[in-house]
Amino acid sequence: MDPGVPAPSGSPSGASAGAAAELAELLRRSARGDRDAFASLYDAMAARVHGLAVRVVRDPAQAEEVTQEAFLEIWRTASRFDADRGSAVSWVLTIAHRKAVDRVRSAEAASRRESTYHQQNQSIDHDSTADAAQASLEARRVRAALTQLTDVQREAIELAYFGGYTHTEVAALLDLPVGTAKTRIRDGLIRLRDTIGVGR
């Protein structure tokens, strides 16, 4: 397997292909109803999923709900994981991210975001991915890769991925012409992909 495939956060010491293959196997066994395999999957991925949920929704209680929703969805849809299309880590985090974004975009959350909008906006600068991600080898790789992006690409990706904003909102936040934020996000992700050496 491609050594560049992301490793589970549960093994912060390194991005080993073996760990990635093991996660994929845990997903396959979960699809067959193997609760022990699912528990192992949870133990390997919970901190990373929850870290993402906390980062996006911010409110600790809601983040816990998002983490729970994500894992129940992962259990329910494990049979849809296709190792030919991507890594288990990416598949799990895609589900978690979608749940988190759905949460912050729900009408109920809209008003709350409104009131904290400015504060969020200010916190982005010093709470950036590059600063926060120091814990692991993987994090160092990400930090290095992020330096390859332009400032606008990095900001656009962070606002979208961690802020849960749509590309249209990102364009407004960054004073970009309407329709260009999606291009910045795509270009930035492509550069990130190529720098880290994932994808196809």
Place this chain on the structure above:
Amino acid sequence: MTDHDQTNETRQEWNDVHALSGAYAVDALDDLERARFESHLRNCPDCREEVDGLREAAAFLAVDPVEPPARLRADILAGIEAIRPLPPVVAPEPQSEPDDGRRRWLTTGAPLLVAAALVLVALATTAWLRPWADDESTPLTATERVLTADDADRFVQRFDDGSRATVVVSRSEGRAVVLTEDMAPAPEGKDYQLWLQDPSGDIDPAGLMPDQADATVLLEGDASDATWAGITVEPDGGSPQPTTDPIAEFVLDA
């Protein structure tokens, strides 16, 4: 959107849609854009491959682990006891994922059938409560009566991708009909829901759109003095009140 429409996409349109792959990979599309892009994905292996690769890259961003409380583990492991894992997709696959549409039907068909049954019940009840409308025996008839009414007013909304939604309201019939053309399917796990607003400002659910690009749907509820009709994207089965901004709205002039 149908396959036929896909093949007729101009190069520019294709590029515009393709450019959404990054935003899609990080969930930065609104519900309508997401629906359209997923519709495009079903016919575009290049985009699927790109999205897969960009999601791998995005996963690297989530590298700040936070340990959840221990009770969450217990809650989740208890929670899965009540959930049956979905079966794998085993349909024959002439293309990479031609079963997506069918899978949506499998997962969303039942609620839609329930909704359709509820519409029928609602219509039957309406007919029973309004004996003067005794020939209003089927939804089709009521729909036709609205569409052919002398006082039928049409309100059209066009979307950037060329799709169109039209609301036809007949005050004398007291009903409204929505017609869609080339509408992208609702995103996975979502339905398009219809709404009517009365003069007091109350917004009432008026039914769900079927999962079809071209649909004709009779709105539930009294449209005789409705001031506004709207379509929103809601969780499967609909919501009691709109939870998202409308993707289409129609101010119904009295």
